Amino acid sequence: QVQLVESGGGLVQPGGSLRLSCAASGIIFSINAMGWYRQAPGKQRELVATITSGGSTDYADSVKGRFTISRDNAKNTVYVQMNSLKPEDTAVYYCNADIRTVVAGSFRSNRYWGQGTQVTVSS
DSSP states (O other), rough: EEEEEOOOEEEEEEEEEEEEEEEESOSSEEEEEEEEEETTTSOOOOEEEEEOOOEEEEEOOOTTTTTTEEEEGGEEEEEEEEOOOOOGGGGEEEEEEEEEEETEEEEEEEEEEEOOOEEEEOO
């Protein structure tokens, strides 16, 4: 029932900016950590940024100072503002969330993935 849907990807020139969003829907008890990952062709999926329910953030070294992750708990949505984009940022970006649901009267926590959104940085 729970789904994550990303949006905001596209083509941007080097030095430009994009803002990605990811909204969780379904019957949700609570959302713990949320994050963004990316995967370029021929490369492993890598962590970009995470944010806890309390607002604590963590970033990959490659994006520190350029990307900012945030969340709106009322909307079950996580964002990443990406500035000073570089060609090496080109990848499919996926959001991820650790979500607690109630199944058969019991709490259950699972990690969910969005479908991905393409970000291409090119002149």
